[in-house]
Amino acid sequence: MPINIPNELPAKEILESEKIFAIDDENARRQRIRPLRVVILNLMPKKIETETQILRLLSKSPLQLDIDLMKVSSHESKNTSKDHLVKFYENWDVLKENYYDCMIITGAPVEEMPFEDVDYWEELTHIFDWTKSHVLSTMHICWGAQAGLYYHYGIHKYQLKEKLFGIFPHELCDEYDFLTNGFDEIHNVPHSRHTKIDEKELAKEDRLVVLSRSKKTGSTIIVTKGYRQIFVMGHFEYGVDTLAQEYFRDVNAGKPIHVPENYFPNDDPHQRPILTWRSHANLLYRNWLNYVYQTTPYHIEKIEKAPLYQGFREDHGYAQAFRKEDDE
Known part of the structure; x- marks a missing residue:
């Protein structure tokens, strides 16, 4: 949550330069509060496991959140009961009028x-387009991030020689960025994937900023300058046992798989792994929700007016413009 300080306090300018939320008395008195509306498009087969992991992180924020769960209509999930899907999930067609x-x-x-060979690709591209007018900030995870970068920016992926699998240390690219504010300079992120984005194509795209990367995994947290779009290549949401379950699943199926790197103590699968990324996962999601809370319009339908590539980080008038419209 932001701190409310006198407008003329000398510390205000310093805090703003460090990308710490500080609002003056006038704006604090004028703020109106409502729950944040969040929708999760769950493309994973084991939907209950994934939704639990994500909701666990979202719940760490002190903000009140209203959650909707979305699924695609062009693909039938075989690993989640129909009762669960009918009870808790809606298709995009049902939710697309919402903001x-x-x-x-x-x-x-x-x-x-290939992206175009995925059976729900056409529907997903419609959802990608819809987010630009109906969602203030969209976080894409792993394949969702690769798909989003490909569709929005033409950044391709390529096959790795072996699966990128384990817990990898990452370097922080900007210690004062809002989204990673409070991160250690080195932070761990789980990865589990067979593909990687083209870093040369990413480097040519000036609408995107890299916040976290490592030599082994490449760029991991990528954002537009106003956080309308966030792309996370790793799995901050993973629980302590997730990689172990994937490893033993593949071993039992006879698939070629190496022990996940930097995960089991002494690389011994018989030892319980140690959770080394939880604090940064919580911080990432808290920072994200806090940022959205400060910049979203009170009248949620005004989200469609928000600029896609420019935001509070570079233009402090962005959030104030919404508040002014809300007052009127």
Whole structure:
């Protein structure tokens, strides 16, 4: 949450330069509060496991969140009961008239296929377009991030020689960025994928900023300058046992798989792994929700007016313009 300080306090300018939320008395008195509306497009086969992991992180924020769960209509899930899907999920066609402060698009186990060969690709492209007018900030995860970068920016993926699998240390690219504010300079992120984006194509795209990367995994947290779009290549949401479950699943199926790197103590699968990324996962999601809370319009339908590539980080008038419109 932001701190409310006198407008003329000398510390205000310093805090703003460090990308710390500070609002003056006038804006604080004028603020109106409502729950943030969040929609999760869950493309994973085991939907209950994925939704639990994501909701666990969202719940760490002190903000009140209203959650909708979305599924695609052009693909039938075989690993989640129909009763659960009918009870808790809606198709995009049902939700597309809604506006949301935040959206999360998960990964999917289709990364080795060309994007256009995925059976729900056409529907997903409609959803990608819809987010630009109906969602203030969309976080794409793993394959969802690769798909989003490909569709919005033409950034391709390519096949790795072996699966990128384990917990990898990452370097922070900007210690004062809002989204990663409070991160250690080195932070761990789980990865589990067979593909990687083209870093040369990414470097040519000046609408995107890299916040976290490593030599082994490449760029991991990528954002537009106003956080309308966030692309996370790793799995901050993973629980301590997730990679172990994937490893033993593949071993039992006779698939070629190496022990996940930097995960089991002494690389011994018989030892319980240690959770080394939880604090940064919580911080990432808290920072994201806090940012959206400060910048979203009170009248949520005004989200469609928000600029796609420019925001509070570079233009402090962005959030104030929404508040002025709301007052009127």
